[in-house]
Amino acid sequence: MARSSDxxxxxxxxxxxxxxxxxxxxxxxxxxxIAALAVAVVVVLSTVGAFIGAKSSTxxxxxxxxxxxxxxxxxxxGIVPPAAxxxxxLTGPTPCPAEDGSSERTTSFTSAPPTCIDNTHFYTAxxxxxxxxxxxxxxxxxxxxxxxxxxxxxxYHYYDGQPITDVRTRASFTAGMTFAGGSSQPGFxxxxxxxxxxxxxxxxxxxxxxxxxxNGIGGQLVFATFDQSPDNNQQVTPLGVMLSGxxxxxxxxxxxxxxxxxxxxxxITSISVVQSGAIPx
Numbered sequence: 294m295a296r297s298s299d300x301x302x303x304x305x306x307x308x309x310x311x312x313x314x315x316x317x318x319x320x321x322x323x324x325x326x327i328a329a330l331a332v333a334v335v336v337v338l339s340t341v342g343a344f345i346g347a348k349s350s351t352x353x354x355x356x357x358x359x360x361x362x363x364x365x366x367x368x369x370x371g372i373v374p375p376a377a378x379x380x381x382x383l384t385g386p387t388p389c390p391a392e393d394g395s396s397e398r399t400t401s402f403t404s405a406p407p408t409c410i411d412n413t414h415f416y417t418a419x420x421x422x423x424x425x426x427x428x429x430x431x432x433x434x435x436x437x438x439x440x441x442x443x444x445x446x447x448x449y450h451y452y453d454g455q456p457i458t459d460v461r462t463r464a465s466f467t468a469g470m471t472f473a474g475g476s477s478q479p480g481f482x483x484x485x486x487x488x489x490x491x492x493x494x495x496x497x498x499x500x501x502x503x504x505x506x507x508n509g510i511g512g513q514l515v516f517a518t519f520d521q522s523p524d525n526n527q528q529v530t531p532l533g534v535m536l537s538g539x540x541x542x543x544x545x546x547x548x549x550x551x552x553x554x555x556x557x558x559x560x561i562t563s564i565s566v567v568q569s570g571a572i573p574x
Contacts, residue, residue, distance in 0.1 A: 367462060371554035374456030376473045380449075387481075390448035394565055398450035400472055402480045406445040412437045415569045416444060417536070418499075421562045422457070425541030427516070429499045431533040434572050436486040439501050439510055439530045446512055447564040451479060457559040462549035464521035465494075467502070468514040468561055478511040485510050491527035497535020497542055503528060518546050 382401035389409035390396035410416060416431040433440040446452065458469030470477050485503060492500055494517035502513040510530055517525060519542070535542075548555045 368550045368556050370552040371460075371548070371550040371556040372558065373554065374458055374471070374558055374560075376471045377454040377456065377560075379472050379474055380451070387445070390445055392448065392567075394448060394450075396449055398453060400449075400451055400479065405481045405483055406442065408437075408441055410441050410444050411568060412441075414571050416440065416533075416566050417569045418443075418447065418533070418564055418566045420452075420538075420564050422541060422545070423558070423560050423562060424544040425538065427497060427538030427541050428536040429497070429533045429538075430536050430569070431499075431566070432531075432572065435488075436530050436532060438483050439486050440532055442483055442510065442512070443501065443514075443532055444566050446479060447566050450563070451512065452514070452561045452564050455561045457545060457548075457555055457561075459553045460545060460549040460555045461518075461525075461553055462521070463519040463546060465518055465525050466516050466545050466549075466555075470511070470513050478513075482511040485528070486530045487528055488531070492525075492529055492531045494522040494525055495534060496522065497538055498522070499532040499535070500529035501532060502526070516542070516545075518542050 377400075380398035380400035383399055384403050387402050387404050387406040389407065410433055412433040414433070416433070418429045418431055420427045420429060431440045431443065452468065455468050455470065457466050458471060459465075459467040492498075494500075496517060496519055498517040500515045500517070501510045502515050503510065515525070515529055545555075545559055548557050548559065550556050
């Protein structure tokens with residue numbers, strides 16, 4: 294009986310020890326969880342405090358800093374650009390110019406050109422000015438006759454040396470076609486191809502303006518610029534949209550004046566045109 298009692302006491306002691314060990318382990322685990330939670334709370338509070346501090350600092354800074362003005366102080370007027378030099382004259386039917394740009398510079402024509410482009414393809418025009426270059430995608434599907442006329446004139450170097458004659462701040466700038474001797478048009482015009490709802494302008498959009506009271510198109514180029522471009526004359530024929538040239542738009546826009554005359558001379562030095570991808574649909 295004594296041995297049985299001893300064994301019973303030993304079992305109870307082991308159970309008690311195990312229970313105590315389990316309790317200690319549980320207490321230790323809880324202490325670790327509480328400590329981890331406390332650290333997490335401190336981190337969160339520190340982060341929130343830093344965020345609030347930063348917001349407060351930003352608010353304080355913004356409240357004491359005068360925002361940059363979006364308006365531009367313009368000169369009342371600018372310069373009168375010189376006329377572009379006159380090129381060769383063509384009489385009779387106008388032949389299609391060489392696609393590689395090797396045709397003689399010609400600025401006077403007696404008849405509108407034939408169709409010299411593929412109306413199922415886009416064309417890419419690189420317009421180089423004395424203030425940088427613009428790359429424009431031309432879309433014959435929208436205005437086939439006008440795009441054809443532009444490509445023909447560009448390949449005859451009609452625009453080479455032509456100054457920018459008008460700059461309206463954040464709205465547009467125009468190459469107004471002025472040549473020595475008083476000529477202002479190529480010698481022909483074509484019917485305008487103005488969309489039924491008017492032209493939609495985006496920065497860099499290129500159009501041709503009317504050459505006469507009949508709204509015929511004769512070569513004058515209008516480039517839309519920035520946020521005021523929706524106010525541009527809607528009675529122009531769209532040629533295409535800009536692919537690149539933001540820096541050039543900005544540089545020329547900075548030459549605007551209240552009168553519209555540019556404050557410094559900018560000229561189109563050259564225009565090259567190549568056929569690009571097929572027009573979908």
